[in-house]
Amino acid sequence: MPVRKSAAEVEQRRQEALRLVTGAGEVRIDQLAHRLGVSVMTAHRDLDDLQSRNLLQKRRGVAAAFSTVQRESSLRLREHVNAEFKAAIAEPLLDLVAPGDTVLIDCGSTLFPFVRALSEVEQLQVVTNSLRVSYLLSESATVTLLGDRVHPEFESCAGPEVLRQLDRFRVDVAFLTATCVHNGGLSHPVREYAENKEGFVAAAGRSILAVDGGKFGRTATYAHGDLSGYQTLITDDAVSRKELRAAEKCGVEVRTTVPARA
Structure with a gap:
C-alpha cells in the first residue's frame, strides 16, 4: 500500500514542479509527471x-x-520561486549585519527569509521602501x-520622494x-524602481x-548601473561562467551559495 505523503512533502514536490516549469517556460504534463516520479493524475492535482x-x-x-513581465510585476508569483536559494542566503546575509547598524532593505521576495532572520539582531535601524519588510520587522527593530x-x-513604494x-x-x-x-549591467522593467x-x-x-542565477543573462528597459557599485554579490551555482567573469571584472566579491534541493 502506498505511503501517504505529508503536507510538507507534497508542497516540496509542488515547489519542484514550479521550479521546473519556470525554468523551461513550458512543460508537457506527462513529462513533468515523469520528472517528478508521480502519476499524471497527481501531476494534474499539483498543477491545479x-x-x-x-x-x-x-x-x-x-x-x-x-511571462517575464508578469512574473516581475507580481510579488505573489515571485515569492514561491527559487525558495531554496532565498532560504540558503539568509544566514550569509545575516553575517554582514552588526547590532546597531542602520540597514537599508530593498523590496523583493529574495530578501524575505533574511528579513525574518534579522529579528535576532539587536538595536537595528531599518530603512525600507517595502511594505512587507516594514511589517515583518516592526516589532523587533x-x-x-x-x-x-x-x-x-x-x-x-517607488519614486523621487523615496530618495x-x-x-x-x-x-x-x-541589501538589494x-x-x-x-x-555586469543591471536593469529593471519599471523606471521608478531602477532610479x-x-x-x-x-x-x-x-x-x-x-x-539567483535565473536573473542573469536577462535585460529590461531601464538600466540602473552595474555590479561595480556593490561590495558583495551573493548568488547560486546556476550562473553561467561568462556572467561570473563579467561580475568579477566589475570588482565585486562573488559568493556562491548552493541551495539544498530535493
Missing part, C-alpha cells in the same frame, strides 16, 4: 493547486510559466518606511535585489546584492 495560487498557467496538456507612490504588485527621504539617513549597509543582470535602486547604492556605506 499551483494555478489556483496564480503561480503558473495550466493549458491543454502543458504547464506554462507566466526601529523601522522607517520610505514613501511615495504605492505599487501594489510589488507591495512597496528625498533617504537623504536624512546615514546607511551602514544596503535585481531583476536582470547581463554582462530608486541607483539611489540606494549611492546612499549606503556598503551595498550587498542578492540575485
Whole structure:
C-alpha cells in the first residue's frame, strides 16, 4: 500500500514542479509527471493547486510559466520561486549585519527569509521602501518606511520622494535585489524602481546584492548601473561562467551559495 505523503512533502514536490516549469517556460504534463516520479493524475492535482495560487498557467496538456513581465510585476508569483536559494542566503546575509547598524532593505521576495532572520539582531535601524519588510520587522527593530507612490504588485513604494527621504539617513549597509543582470549591467522593467535602486547604492556605506542565477543573462528597459557599485554579490551555482567573469571584472566579491534541493 502506498505511503501517504505529508503536507510538507507534497508542497516540496509542488515547489519542484514550479521550479521546473519556470525554468523551461513550458512543460508537457506527462513529462513533468515523469520528472517528478508521480502519476499524471497527481501531476494534474499539483498543477491545479499551483494555478489556483496564480503561480503558473495550466493549458491543454502543458504547464506554462507566466511571462517575464508578469512574473516581475507580481510579488505573489515571485515569492514561491527559487525558495531554496532565498532560504540558503539568509544566514550569509545575516553575517554582514552588526547590532546597531542602520540597514537599508530593498523590496523583493529574495530578501524575505533574511528579513525574518534579522529579528535576532539587536538595536537595528531599518530603512525600507517595502511594505512587507516594514511589517515583518516592526516589532523587533526601529523601522522607517520610505514613501511615495504605492505599487501594489510589488507591495512597496517607488519614486523621487523615496530618495528625498533617504537623504536624512546615514546607511551602514544596503541589501538589494535585481531583476536582470547581463554582462555586469543591471536593469529593471519599471523606471521608478531602477532610479530608486541607483539611489540606494549611492546612499549606503556598503551595498550587498542578492540575485539567483535565473536573473542573469536577462535585460529590461531601464538600466540602473552595474555590479561595480556593490561590495558583495551573493548568488547560486546556476550562473553561467561568462556572467561570473563579467561580475568579477566589475570588482565585486562573488559568493556562491548552493541551495539544498530535493
